[in-house]
Amino acid sequence: MAPIRILNPPSLQDPTPSHYSHIAITAPDTRFIHLAGQIGADKSGNTPSDLTSQARQALSNVKTCLAEAGATVRNIVNITIYIVDYDAATCPIWDTYKVFLTDEQGTYCPPGTLVPVPALASPEFKIEVQCVAAVQESAPLISRPTHAALTDVDVVVVGAGLSGLRAATNVQSAGLSCVVLEAKDRVGGKTQSVKMNTGNGMVDVGAAWINDKTQTRMYALYKKFGCEPLVQRMKGAELFRDGKIEATRIPYPGFPPVRSSLLCSWRLNVC
Helix, strand or coil: CCCEEEECCCCCCCCHHHCCCCEEEECCCEEEEECCCEECCCCCCCCCCCHHHHHHHHHHHHHHHHHHCCCCHHHEEEEEEEEECCCCCCCCCHHHHHHHHEECCEECCCCEEEEEECCCCCCCCCEEEEEEEEEECCCCEECCCCCCCCCCCCEEEECCEHHHHHHHHHHHHCCCCEEEECCCCCCECCCCEEECCCCCCEEECCCCCCCCCCCHHHHHHHHHCCCCCCCCCCCCEEEEECCCCCCEEEECCCCCCCCHHHHHHCEEEEC
């Protein structure tokens, strides 16, 4: 049973075109997650000047908080949005809000309220998002570093790469306790980004990118856990080359016909 059931009485106006619903009912075996109001500031406290960018950051912060508690947007029971000097005719955030609510299952419409306000806690803040979510009760997942002796868990997962983390999540979802053992001081396995020796750039030394066309399962996990993307340009064509034959350009996404002996030597560029 899903932890939340959405209802819209037929005698009331259909609210889903505005991305909300009238009623959310939680299952008996759920616990509530209460989020503080999230503003449009990033980890370093940087706050964009425009409402749309602040909304995108605030909603990303909400997803981060939900993920920390083992939840997604589909666990939201109620959401309240406070906007400074709201104007229904010109407010630009609703496309961003729909993207926030949309995953591989479609657009989730939890009960919600918009509250126009004259000001928030600081003059630069234009939006604040607060919500309550609910998740099913399950045995705790031990996810914090610890040096204590662990003898009372159902499952031990060795390795905190993507497969290990996914396995631990499945174990927790099945109602079992779990501990993940990792020799390194980080999780992610081969998925790793490091800072450049000079400048402010980052370099992918493991996995480089995912997309929703050829990596649908990875993309579904990215959406489910509310990961923050760094968007790569995807319009145009793919250029395949192996250094021995002429480059082959095809529309994205796709693969050119090649001999099996060449498959391991292809290099891919999106241009």
